[in-house]
Amino acid sequence: MSFPTPLSRRLFTAAVLCSAAFAAGAQDKYPSKPITVVVPQAAGGANDAIARVVAQKLGEQLGQSVIVENRPGAGGTLATGATARARNDGYTLLLTADSAHVIGPALYKNPGFDPVKDFAPVAPVATAGYVLVAHPSFPANTVAEMVALAKANPGKYSIASAGNGTLNHLIGEMLQKAAGIQLQHIPYKGSAAAATDVVGGQVPLSVQSLPSAIAFIKAGKLKVLGVVNEKRVAALSDAPTIGETIKGFGQAPWYALFAPAGTPAPIVAQLQAEVARALEHKDVVDKLATVGCEPFKGTAAQLAALVQSDLPKWSRVVKDTGATVD
Secondary structure, eight states: OOOOOHHHHHHHHHHHHHHHHHHHHHHHSSOSSOEEEEESSOTTSHHHHHHHHHHHHHHHHHTSOEEEEEOOOGGGHHHHHHHHTSOSSSSEEEEEEHIIIIIHHHHOSOOSSOTTTTEEEEEEEEEEOEEEEEOTTSSOSSHHHHHHHHHHSTTTSEEEESSTTSHHHHHHHHHHHHHTOOOEEEEOSSHHHHHHHHHTTSSSEEEEEHHHHHHHHHTTSSEEEEEOBSSOOGGGTTSOBGGGTSTTOOBOOEEEEEEETTOOHHHHHHHHHHHHHHTTOHHHHHHHHHTTEEEOOOOHHHHHHHHHHHHHHHHHHHHHHTOOOO
């Protein structure tokens, strides 16, 4: 056994300090590996389309791969809960819709997450156009004609959604409540599956995001009865809003980026800045526009306020419509 000399002790101490400084520098550099963006919906819907456009640009800006991972199920609550429990190091993020983040907790007794306490808001990302569509053979061409037809035949016609608890589902329930009609709800596993069956004539009606429906609409395989949004959408400027027939009806579906609670503030700030930068690029704006979406610019604080205001709003909608996930 030997004891270190004063010189060897000094060399050892210097080596430790250098290693610590190097490690700290490595930790400060973000990102140093690929980032996963979890999408709690199936591929082919608005959430997926928006995530892929934004993830590609973020990857270019950050110099790292940004991987989109679809995890559908239970209205998006399963993936949202899993992301809340992920490591809060900035390498697992959630790009989600208001349906999963603020509607899910109102629909499910135990959604598996707290939308306020379990997440650090990063930034709003986009809004999407939504439409009430029908198979071309459906014997109504406007919202007014559809309402009259449904009132004359209560429960005869069905309406497809992307699944129980999804925004498509809730908007359909709100429409029935506002119009005083009764439709049979048919839940699918994702918007793409629902749209495909309406195109095939298995179901006559559906509320769809424009990313899911725009190609079918342009090909004449679906017809638009009305736009769900409060204002007409640029991608379908001639299509009237549902609110032009049913006064007061209109929604503004949003999509935003979140990180698990406890993610370091500098990382959240960096991501917020990168999202804002991405949404300024013309190619991002153009790609979003082709699928009926628009950039939704804002800060982490503004997103936090939006979540807080939307939670009670959607709780009232669920209560008023009697919507369930059964």
